[in-house]
Amino acid sequence: MSLSRKAIRQTLTIARRDFIATVATPMFLFFLLAPLIMASFSLIGGMGASSVAEGAADRERLVVIADAADAPLLKQADERLRTLFSKDGSPAALDIEAPAADPMEQARVALGDRDHDVYAALAGPLDAPHIFYGPGATRSASYLAALADTTVRMRDGREASEPVKIEVQRKSSTIGGQHAAGFMAVFGVFFLTLLLAGQAVGTMAEERSNKVIEVLAAAVPLESVFFGKLIGMFGSAVLFILFWGTIAAQIGHVLPPEAAQAIHQLQPAVGWPMFIALFCLYFTMAYLLLGSVFLSIGAQASTIREIQMLSLPITFTQVGMFALASAGAAHPGGWLAIVSQVFPLSSPYAMAARAANTPGLTWHVVALAWQALWVAVMITIGARWFRRGVLKSGGPRRKKAAIANG
């Protein structure tokens, strides 16, 4: 056999082994389906965001305070003007209210409506209107100005005079801002947990591959090994968050004004300081819950390949929990929101969203206690599972004489 033929044969022998070793495993199926997994992930995230956006859009309003006689013309003008916009760019729905004793004050009050996000409100005569608008809602204010002008043209055949535009600072957060903050809270906890807790799998695998685990198990209770690892990993996760959190906090200074304005509209219902505190607590709970599950899994697997195979169903479950919590965040108070807040694995996400959507702290105390209970349960089960699965025998058998006299 020539040298080149021999080299080809040897190469193909290696290639054959590697090909079979890779393909003839269940893991390869997951590998094949990876694009589908990524697509599902994106879809669920997109649906969550879209659901939040739609939930908020239903409550967006523009208010015109005008005599009942002008109402039909206003509606007609509104319909005509809306034809100029695309569906996505269309202004918020129009509400026409009859004037009260003080229309100007009525308009200001309308901007603070807790049931709707009123972006702008028009009061006074249509040919000399006063337009009150919330922070960043200049586009809505301009639309109301155009609406008044169009209505006056239709009614009187002349232009309306330049409106007086007054920006009003909102005393409470917008519903849209709360929803967006809620979704960001869910996504933030989910993303950070998935990113950081996944490392816990590898740490136990490290002990398994280095054979250190028996030294640890002999010296300290397995519960301590588990909890110690969780805390160690959590410490590094906190460091990660502090680093990126510090950078993220500075982003507002370098963003364009419009983007900065959009960020300012993210107003959690419990207020920023409490929201940040609760976010950290819920991240901690989610991390400990997921981390303990990953640790348990990592303890069972003896190879990285096995770990990846076992981790995937857990990741799917987490994505499911994320979807559940996102859907709940879009409809605070709905049954889906309640289910996601009670179910242990989705509870940290859903309660983070609740902190953004709903004021009040009592339920957060209850939820944290509930989640802490589940963290304890998960760690205990994980440690027991580990004890049962590991240290079963004298280790991998090596080729050695059953008896050697030397």
Add this chain to the structure above:
Amino acid sequence: MANEPAASATGLVKKFSGRRVVDGVDLTVPAGMIYGVLGPNGAGKTTTLRMMLGIIEPDDGDRMLLGNDAPREVGDRVGYLPEERGLYPAMKAKEAIAFMGALRGLDWKTGRARAIEMLEDAGLGHAADEKIRKLSKGMAQLVQLLGSIVHRPDLLVLDEPFSGLDPVNQEKLEKLIRAERDRGATVIFSTHIMAHAERLCDRLAIIAGGKRRFEGTVADARGTLPFKAHYVPHHDDGGIKALLPNDAERADDGWRFTLPEEGIEALLVRLIDAGYGIAGLSIERPSLHDAFVRIVGREALERALAEEPA
């Protein structure tokens, strides 16, 4: 109490997947001795040691460790070297030793100081700041052994400690085990290498098939077999076999057979009278290896060998 054993097991049973891998083992390890646990592969040595240390719980039976029936409660007084050696590759040697001490309640500062001292005594002073991944396998094993004694335990349990060591390091380890015994610690070690057991053990137990087959001194173990004679005649032919005891087997240039109970003199007279003469004669004390083979059974040993993966 002075006479209290350092460790004991009574009727220990452990089942894995319905199979009794340890089947009613009794052990008594006197304090201050080197105690060997011998047995072929898969005999249940490691599982027995793990149960005694409380790493796994027995399905049945009792164990006492340093006077306590809850082994973990005396964990800080115990040192353990598992069969599967394990150290964090990124740790420095002295840190690895201090870490293992810290697991057993020794403060880090003392652990580091002792680690440096112990490494120097073991001729590894130069490796104190080396990462484990840079050490040879033998050096890493010694580092782990030092880690198991850095807190000066009252009981040291070593599972197959000689496995994978070269002769130089095996000798170092033997010295270290003796030094621990001389310090007052009790040492239990498992092995399937008879020479170490023969040289080191004050007492030993032989386990096979999950059961304890023997417990006593090395001399007791040897005493389970009669002495052998190795006889070399001046010349040999087919007729000599008829004069020798029934168990006589050819060995080297002569014959090996069990020393007759009535003594060898009468046999020698018969051989001389028959003209075979005596070119050589030695009386051989049975080795621990012979005793082990007899106690465990050749069949069981062959089975253990056959179960080894290729």
